[in-house]
Amino acid sequence: MTRRLPWVIKYRPKRIDEVVNQDKAKQALIPWIEAWASGRKPAKRAALLYGPPGVGKTSLVEAIAKEYGFQLVELNASDYRRDVDIKRIVGSAARKRPLYGRGLIILLDEIDGIAPREDAGGLRALLEVIKETENPIVMTANDPWKEQLRPLRDAVLLVEFRQLATGHIVRLLERICKAERLYCEKDALKYIAEKSMGDVRAAINDLEAVAEGYGKVTLSLVKALVRGRDKSIDLWRTLNSIYYAKYAWQAKKAVTSSEEDYETLLAWLNDNTHRKYKEPEDLYRAYDALSRASLFLARAKYRGHWSMLSYVFDLMGPGVAFARVKGQVARERFSYPERIKLMAQLRQVRETREALAGKLAERILASRATIKREVIPFLTAIFRNSQDPTVPARIALGYNMTREEVKLLAGARAEEILKAAERIRKARPGEEGEKAVREERQAKPAGLDAFLGLGSRGGIAPGKGASRPQRSTRRRGRRRGSS
Amino acid sequence: MSSAFDVLWVEKYRPRSLKDIVNQEDIVKRLMKFVEERNMPHLLFAGPAGTGKTTAAHALARDLYGEGYKQFVLELNASDERGINVIREKVKEFARSRTPPGIPFKIIILDEADNMTSDAQQALRRLMELYSASTRFILIANYPSKIIDPIQSRCAFFRFQPLKKEDVVERLRFIAENEGVDYEEEALETIYEISEGDMRKAINILQSAAALGRVTVDSVFKVVGMARPREVRDMLKAALDGEFEAARTMLRRIMIEYGLSGEDIVRQIHKEIFGNELKIPEEQRVLIADYLGEIHYRLVEGSDDDIQLTAFLAWLTVLGRHAS
Ligand SMILES: Nc1ncnc2c1ncn2[C@@H]1O[C@H](COP(=O)(O)OP(=O)(O)O)[C@@H](O)[C@H]1O
Ligand SMILES: Nc1ncnc2c1ncn2[C@@H]1O[C@H](COP(=O)(O)OP(=O)(O)O)[C@@H](O)[C@H]1O
Ligand SMILES: [Mg+2]
Numbered sequence: 044m045t046r047r048l049p050w051v052i053k054y055r056p057k058r059i060d061e062v063v064n065q066d067k068a069k070q071a072l073i074p075w076i077e078a079w080a081s082g083r084k085p086a087k088r089a090a091l092l093y094g095p096p097g098v099g100k101t102s103l104v105e106a107i108a109k110e111y112g113f114q115l116v117e118l119n120a121s122d123y124r125r126d127v128d129i130k131r132i133v134g135s136a137a138r139k140r141p142l143y144g145r146g147l148i149i150l151l152d153e154i155d156g157i158a159p160r161e162d163a164g165g166l167r168a169l170l171e172v173i174k175e176t177e178n179p180i181v182m183t184a185n186d187p188w189k190e191q192l193r194p195l196r197d198a199v200l201l202v203e204f205r206q207l208a209t210g211h212i213v214r215l216l217e218r219i220c221k222a223e224r225l226y227c228e229k230d231a232l233k234y235i236a237e238k239s240m241g242d243v244r245a246a247i248n249d250l251e252a253v254a255e256g257y258g259k260v261t262l263s264l265v266k267a268l269v270r271g272r273d274k275s276i277d278l279w280r281t282l283n284s285i286y287y288a289k290y291a292w293q294a295k296k297a298v299t300s301s302e303e304d305y306e307t308l309l310a311w312l313n314d315n316t317h318r319k320y321k322e323p324e325d326l327y328r329a330y331d332a333l334s335r336a337s338l339f340l341a342r343a344k345y346r347g348h349w350s351m352l353s354y355v356f357d358l359m360g361p362g363v364a365f366a367r368v369k370g371q372v373a374r375e376r377f378s379y380p381e382r383i384k385l386m387a388q389l390r391q392v393r394e395t396r397e398a399l400a401g402k403l404a405e406r407i408l409a410s411r412a413t414i415k416r417e418v419i420p421f422l423t424a425i426f427r428n429s430q431d432p433t434v435p436a437r438i439a440l441g442y443n444m445t446r447e448e449v450k451l452l453a454g455a456r457a458e459e460i461l462k463a464a465e466r467i468r469k470a471r472p473g474e475e476g477e478k479a480v481r482e483e484r485q486a487k488p489a490g491l492d493a494f495l496g497l498g499s500r501g502g503i504a505p506g507k508g509a510s511r512p513q514r515s516t517r518r519r520g521r522r523r524g525s526s
Numbered sequence: 527m528s529s530a531f532d533v534l535w536v537e538k539y540r541p542r543s544l545k546d547i548v549n550q551e552d553i554v555k556r557l558m559k560f561v562e563e564r565n566m567p568h569l570l571f572a573g574p575a576g577t578g579k580t581t582a583a584h585a586l587a588r589d590l591y592g593e594g595y596k597q598f599v600l601e602l603n604a605s606d607e608r609g610i611n612v613i614r615e616k617v618k619e620f621a622r623s624r625t626p627p628g629i630p631f632k633i634i635i636l637d638e639a640d641n642m643t644s645d646a647q648q649a650l651r652r653l654m655e656l657y658s659a660s661t662r663f664i665l666i667a668n669y670p671s672k673i674i675d676p677i678q679s680r681c682a683f684f685r686f687q688p689l690k691k692e693d694v695v696e697r698l699r700f701i702a703e704n705e706g707v708d709y710e711e712e713a714l715e716t717i718y719e720i721s722e723g724d725m726r727k728a729i730n731i732l733q734s735a736a737a738l739g740r741v742t743v744d745s746v747f748k749v750v751g752m753a754r755p756r757e758v759r760d761m762l763k764a765a766l767d768g769e770f771e772a773a774r775t776m777l778r779r780i781m782i783e784y785g786l787s788g789e790d791i792v793r794q795i796h797k798e799i800f801g802n803e804l805k806i807p808e809e810q811r812v813l814i815a816d817y818l819g820e821i822h823y824r825l826v827e828g829s830d831d832d833i834q835l836t837a838f839l840a841w842l843t844v845l846g847r848h849a850s
């Protein structure tokens with residue numbers, strides 16, 4: 044007997060367009076690779092493809108490498124847990140010139156395993172490698188939202204892969220049936236696809252198992268042979284159990300037996316319920332339940348009333364499940380909570396806003412809260428709407444604002460105002476008005492440097508900007524200009 | 527306007543000396559008396575925002591100590607300090623520092639003191655006693671009723687009144703002339719109407735309107751609208767039109783674009799509910815405020831911003847549907 048290739052390998056996509064139902068991921072990843080291919084290193088030197096297993100993450104990287112003529116160097120990151128190994132093995136690949144083709148793509152598959160809580164060193168080493176790499180590094184992970192991956196998330200291009208829609212999986216299975224000249228009932232394929240919960244690898248394996256055993260794939264066979272995937276109750280399953288629950292206890296059990304913490308689960312429910320429920324009244328009831336769940340969770344957490352947790356479960360599980368009175372559960376795919384992405388971005392703008400408020404508070408003599416409420420809105424109005432960009436530019440100079448602060452106030456107009464400010468400063472160095480303002484406020488030159496992009500604050504790598512001021516200024520300017 | 531650097535006019539036109547303070551004559555007179563006698567008790571300044579409380583405290587100190595007054599003043603803002611322990615440390619440190627020549631005390635300005643819990647205020651009272659030999663406190667509050675009685679009874683009380691129309695308009699005219707602003711007289715009155723005696727707000731409106739060009743009644747209204755992100759209004763409209771998904775996307779954009787917290791957004795929504803740009807039946811405004819209050823309460827209790835506001839939008843969607 045000839046040894047056969049398992050179907051998941053035999054039917055691996057060979058071209059980019061054979062990776063189906065992942066258009067968004069392609070739209071994000073391909074331009075990034077194209078930048079590398081044309082010799083422009085993108086600002087983020089690594090990409091992290093994330094999503095549930097078996098949705099085409101690895102396949103897409105392989106197909107891209109092939110089509111764009113990159114040599115693919117695949118390293119299994121979870122083999123090198125120790126930071127020295129990561130530095131040595133990944134680091135040397137990162138500096139390597141390609142043997143053929145346009146360059147190398149370094150693939151670190153399934154990095155979830157690389158950063159267990161005890162061992163942050165591996166991650167730190169990886170971050171260093173990313174900073175210096177000469178070649179694109181592509182990583183994959185199932186769950187990028189683990190707290191310990193946070194520094195990594197900020198340093199990479201995040202590309203989301205969603206589970207495949209059942210219809211797409213059925214079509215992939217049909218293609219295999221045809222290629223294998225296998226008798227397959229359409230309903231049987233549908234059944235397999237549904238049970239796979241969006242995991243193509245699982246679906247293909249199930250198909251192969253039935254075909255191998257019986258030489259044909261019928262509904263009655265698959266019903267007998269294919270069980271739901273036994274991934275210990277994971278998120279997808281928890282969510283489905285909630286949305287489709289027939290009894291309150293089922294929904295509650297789905298919550299209490301989930302391995303995820305309640306905040307993560309809340310975030311998932313918050314970002315998926317609107318995909319699953321479409322009737323406004325159902326939606327309102329569901330979100331009100333989540334809102335109360337969040338309130339009870341806060342009471343438990345901040346006041347130590349841990350007995351309140353039970354109500355959190357009630358509202359998250361049955362509260363959401365039985366909010367659906369009118370409509371059906373929609374067939375939309377689950378998505379990773381944007382909120383967690385959002386939080387990272389939010390943290391940054393809020394820090395900027397806080398810093399600006401602090402600066403103004405000293406000068407306007409009011410609390411930061413008052414400044415945020417009473418002053419920043421008017422500054423925003425001036426920065427966004429003034430006819431003459433030099434008006435906000437002079438104010439920006441008067442308060443030693445940083446680039447980020449100007450951006451926060453001016454939005455799309457930031458560049459115009461920053462340019463005006465630079466012109467003013469060049470034209471009148473050390474002029475009277477400046478001196479007066481400086482004396483009045485005991486000037487802090489550090490802020491001014493940061494404003495002109497010369498300081499360490501806001502540089503690409505903290506601490507490095509100061510030693511290479513020219514370069515970091517230019518680079519930052521360009522990035523902004525193109526975004 | 528020829529200088530390279532510019533600052534906000536609320537900063538630029540802050541009276542530096544007691545004699546420059548507009549209105550508040552009785553208060554100013556009493557404070558000047560302290561300067562004359564080079565002595566004063568603890569003071570409590572209370573009154574609405576933008577009426578000159580903080581200004582008066584600093585002006586008093588400057589008139590007492592002269593230009594370098596800041597070295598003899600400890601400025602604290604209860605809203606920004608992290609708890610009474612931090613305040614205690616700072617006061618302790620400050621009490622040890624150099625005393626001014628010829629005046630036996632230094633000044634501690636504790637702004638927004640009504641934001642302190644009553645426990646913290648009790649601790650504050652002990653501090654006031656402990657250091658009363660070498661320091662005087664000027665406590666500033668919007669709501670004097672939130673200051674505990676034992677503190678009130680130790681302070682000379684000054685109630686600041688909202689500034690009168692002619693004072694505000696006069697001050698705005700002075701600033702406008704000085705800055706070479708092209709303005710319509712009526713616009714200054716409109717600014718007064720909108721700012722309700724809050725001089726900080728009035729001056730901010732004037733400066734923002736001036737940035738648009740000629741200051742007219744129209745441009746004043748326009749700029750007041752601009753000071754609230756119009757996206758908040760658009761978000762409410764989308765939800766009321768049944769566009770829940772769109773509203774939800776806007777919510778996130780607002781959070782990111784402006785860095786607003788859940789409570790900031792609740793406050794903005796609250797302004798919109800009773801504003802005239804949002805065209806909805808009057809009885810709905812009350813319903814919305816009621817549910818918004820509930821959401822606000824849940825936020826204050828520490829629950830999640832995003833979930834709370836999403837729930838609010840889902841509720842609005844239902845309300846909008848029932849109305850149409
Ligand atoms: N989007 C997809 N389009 C086509 N085939 C897919 C897709 N996703 C997964 N597959 C199939 O499943 C197998 C596993 O895919 P893989 O790319 O390794 O998944 P992941 O890396 O996301 O776990 C592949 O061999 C391929 O046959
Ligand atoms: N009585 C006043 N006379 C002149 N200007 C005032 C007066 N009150 C307030 N202002 C102006 O409003 C701004 C805010 O005043 P401030 O004293 O900080 O108000 P608060 O009462 O809230 O402490 C000041 O910078 C000043 O420009
Ligand atoms: Mg893979």
Ligand SMILES: [Mg+2]
Pocket residue numbers: 408409579580581637666
């Ligand atoms: Mg004040």
